Amino acid sequence: MTPAESLFHAARAHLDAGDHAAARDALRAALALDPDAAAVHANLAFALAAGGDVDAAETHYRRAIALAPHELQTYLNLGAMLTARHRAGAALAVYDAAPAFAQAAPALLSNRGMALVAAGREDKAEACYRRALALDPDYRKAAFNLAYVLLRQGRWDEGWMRLESRDWLAPMQDYLRLPRWDGGPLAGRRILVGVEAGHGDMIQFCRYCERLKAAGAARVGVLCHPGLVALFGSLRGADEIMPLDRPFERADWDVWAAPLSLPLHFRTTVDDVPAALPYLAPDRARSARLAPLLAAAPDEMKIGLVWKGNPRFENDAARSLPGRATLAPLLQVRGVRWFSLQKGPGEDEARDGVVDLAPAIDDFADTAALIAGLDLVITVDTACAHLAGALGKPCWVLLPAWQADWRWLADRADTPWYPHVMRLFRQRRDGVWDEVIQDVARALADLASMRPT
Structure with a gap:
């Protein structure tokens, strides 16, 4: 075994152990000895992407493809990375460039479908998923991806069945x-x-x-x-x-x-969602204990805010706001007292006219007790939205244009899961929240103007 091969095998062991930094060091050393090793470039790209250096990862993926154009996995990895970076068009170009034998591979068809969904071409994506399943009926990833398309479109009869292909229930x-x-x-x-x-x-x-x-x-x-x-x-x-x-x-x-x-x-359809609200209730003792934190003038609406979700969620970068400052136009609406329900990342931004409730929140029962004392909750797509809805509390949810979650369906401003209490505000352009916030500000001004003085 050559020194370069030894370094490569050591790097593979580091990757298997999740030590991407050590893998990167070993792979760079291997490339110094053998700069035209396609497998080393591909694995270095994977390690770089895991560490967030996607530009360098793309360079090495493309070099690996140039050196070994028949290696399907490299196309899959590069395309998936580009899709995750909101570059669906570039991902589709990578899949188009794959060799002819790969075009009928279920894995490539499924990945192509994901890029097509991201590009807003769900009909083409569905065709890719179904072709992949026709070739391999047991290919769970294609079935799972198809489930998201069907559920988002309200085609729940097949959608729930396809969702059974999810692979996270074994533990x-x-x-x-x-x-x-x-x-x-x-x-x-x-x-x-x-x-x-x-x-x-x-x-x-x-x-x-x-x-x-x-x-x-x-x-x-x-x-x-x-x-x-x-x-x-x-x-x-x-x-x-x-x-x-x-x-x-x-x-x-x-x-x-x-x-x-x-x-x-229970054979749930869009027209048959069990949605008798509320189906959760706040604890009265907690509500009484926390009520003093919600003090406001008699003519003020009390509104809770959540602007960030769990950063470990795969689409959090799209669903969370850059920061509380993005909501600044809302704070200009007269007749509102603002309260932050933000817990975890972003909670330190609760200032400048927003009462920070985070120190009073130890669990979701505390959050429920606080929400019960508010008039409205405005939140990104997080657990707080579901909690407000389950409590029957009016809630406005801000949704991203990029792969909005299937449960909110498509092109709707309401949801059958939380009827009459929840309103959805959707991005019109990927990453552009200003338009959404202006929509919310106008709706809020209208709501505030209708309150009795």
Whole structure:
């Protein structure tokens, strides 16, 4: 084995261990010894992209393609990176440049579909996904990507079924070691709703506990993130709420259900969403304790603000605002007292006319108690939107143009998940929030003018 090959194998071990910095060092050293090694360029590009240096990563990906034009994975990696960087057109050009044999590969078809969705060409994307599945019916990634298109378009009959291809449920199945509910009869059975995805997903889909109870379940439990336990104490249909960080008694349950599978089992359509609001309630003692923080003049509207989501979410850069300053035009609207519900990244920006409530928030039950005392919540697409909706509190949600989440459907200003209380404000251009904020400011001025003095 040559020294360059030894460095390459060491770098691969670093990549497998998630140590991208060490991998980059080893790969650069390997390139110094063998500058025309396509695999080294491709792996260095991967490591650079993982570290955020996408410009350098693109250079090395393109060099790898020039040196080894028949290596499909390099086209896939470069195209996926470009799509994630909102360069869908460039990604499509990369896929077009792949060799002829690769054009019918399910992986390339699925990746091409993702770029087409990002470019707003969902009909073409759907055709790519369906072609990939025709070639490989078990290709879960294409089925999952197709699910997002179908659900966003309101074609839920097939959409929920395709969503079953998601691959993140295995760890929960291993942890619970219970049979997974298949939608069959529940009479007399004890069913546990397991943890899935984020806090917002749990708040949105645990509404189905009431449906489970109505279907005859003898007992309905919810396993959830610790921060949701107190809040879910008010969840209709739930008999027991258990935090994920504590052991549970497996013998107490017959089956478990994944929250995002419940719409499939109950055959939910856009016209049949279980949306009897509110299905969560604030704790009265907490509301009374926190009420003094919400002091305002009698003629002022009390409005809560959230401008950033969890940075670990894959589309957070698109859904979150650059900062609280982006909301500055709203603060010019007369007759409003502003309160920050922002927790975590961005909470230190709560100043200049905005009351910071973050120090009073320890869990979602605290947030619910505060929201109960407000007139309106204005938020980006985060768990706080679902919490306000579940409480039946008026909520305005700011949505990005770039891959707005499927649950908000397409081209709607309302949502069947939270009818009559939620209004959606959508970006017209990718990354341009000023237009959205002006829309909200005008709507807010109209709302404030209609309040009695």
